[in-house]
Amino acid sequence: MPEHFHLNTPLLESTSMSKLVGTSVYLKMESSQPSGSFKIRGIGHLCQQVPSSGNAGMAAAYVARKMGLPATIVIPSSSPPLVVQRLQDQGATVKIAGKVWDDANAEALRLTETEGLTYVPPFDHPLLWEGHASVITEVAACLGPSVKPGAVLVSVGGGGLLCGVVQGLKQVGWADVPIVAMETVGADCFNAALKAGKVVTLDDITRWEVKGIEMFSLFFLRSSILALIFETV
Ligand SMILES: Cc1ncc(COP(=O)(O)O)c(C=O)c1O
Secondary structure, eight states: OOSOSOOOOOEEEOHHHHHHHTSOEEEEOGGGSTTSSTHHHHHHHHHHHSOOOOHHHHHHHHHHHHHTOOOEEEEOTTSOHHHHHHHHHTTOEEEEOSSSHHHHHHHHHHHHHHHOOOOOOSSOOHHHHHHHTHHHHHHHHHHOTTOOOSEEEEEOSSSHHHHHHHHHHHHTTOTTSOEEEEOOTTOOHHHHHHHHTSOOOOSOOOEEEETTEEEEGGGGSOOOOEEEEOOOO
């Protein structure tokens, strides 16, 4: 069993973004992970500890294949056909349940009850956050002790990456570094919850058509990259 499934990804300075904001911007290239996103950090970590939509599914399918375990990935019918294909290419069984994430999640939970499968959550588990925290410990190791970011920019879906980043910042002594959390318009549940001061459920997420395929806001969030901004000296 490998020590972990994720790679130490490059930390690249973006000249165009640095020019745009007038200070150094570094990008952590999580898109170069074997499963295509940071999700492998948390899901790999969780799968190693636990006996045994999209990017989370890919990470789970990849890790299961590497561990020699069968994986069933439950996704909603709104998922693009390419996602289904890529999951199947990883050797996973794909089950389509309902229209949105909640429906697929309910079905995954039902399968754990009825078929004794182990549930791998996509964002809501302390072991995932512990795994995702490695994105920050890697950055700190790469930058060295004398450099500290002025801010970290992170995209939010279910909030797992954000929790991992918070944890990682604490681990490396950067708890005072501000985090800018970004969500996609139309799928901004974190923003709505903060405004309401409690957990809220969005009525729906925005959807529109691209080349005849109905797309949901959530799919446009994904750059798979974490940005770090540095104060100018
Ligand atoms: C590339 C990418 N960035 C960010 C996110 C948001 O992550 P989380 O759901 O942990 O908030 C996701 C979620 O799938 C993602 O795939």
